[in-house]
Amino acid sequence: MPDNESFLTIQPQIQSIRKYISYYYFHTSSDIKFKKSFTFFPNYKHGITAYYGSKNDFRDCSNVEPSIDTITVLYTMNYDQAIQVHLKGAFNKIGIAFRTCGINHFMKDDLKKHYNNDNHLFNYFGEEFKKLLISVYNTSNIEKKRDLLDSFFEKKHVIFQEENLMGIVQEIIESNGTVKIEELSKKYNIHRKTILRLFQKHFCCSPETYKKMVKFRNTLNYTQTQNQFDSLTEISLFNHYYDQADFNKQFKAITNFTPKELLSKIKKIGNEDIYWIVD
Helix, strand or coil, X not given: CCCCEEXXXXXXXXXXXXXXXXXXXXXXXXXXCCEEEEEECCCCCCEEEEEEEEEEEECCCEEEEEEEEEEEEEEECCCCCCEEEEEECCEEEEEEEECCCCHHHHCCCCHHHCCCCCCCECCCCHHHHHHHHHHHHCCCCHHHHHHHHHHHHHHHCCCCCCHHHXXXXXXXXXXXXXXXXXXXXXXXXXXXXXXXXXXXHHHCCCHHHHHHHHHHHHHHHHHHHCCCCCCHHHHHXXXXXXXXXXXXXXXXXXXXXXXXXXXXXXXECCCCCCEEEEC
């Protein structure tokens, strides 16, 4: 990255928080002339993104521009499209990457009631969270930033009551999205319509959409963690696509790129599972 840009990641220190939050990241630039665009891709995991000193116009893409003393908190849920982000001017960004069902362990309410699909604004934690963010922004030491966030979420921890849903989601992930909902309905003795309702309440999507994103994201992660690059045919078979044609079709539908095109452009950012195309 250029000297005027910083991107750092760190995992939670508190063990109980690590169960639900994968990592925090801090992306900043103090350069008023800074300009960069990047594209990120669908994921079955969710995250909070908070900007300090910037306004964010989130429509078909995300335009981030300076705005003094503004704090914008977004909930990033992306199931169906590649999203472009255009950064312009100095910015200070905090990301909180949740594990599967992670956010649900810090909310006493259904996610669906607080997620705005039009602008992605997320105000569930209110002014208390914004005051915390100011403290994090004003702290230069990354470990202290982490500790402030850990402490906040430790206080907000609640028991997520939907144990069967967590079991169903885990089986979807372990099967790489191939398990049938009818099988899960029988195994957990839950009507299929109830499973659909639970997914809408807590993930704001259908089980089939979730399954598709699990397969896509697990495949993307797999391609980025191999020391020796497999052939596209080997990748498609290992990740349970019907054949390479099916692999190409599904990737193209999700990203607008074929696997070959995407894998030639995408880059890992930081030390965690963050993959962007940077313009």
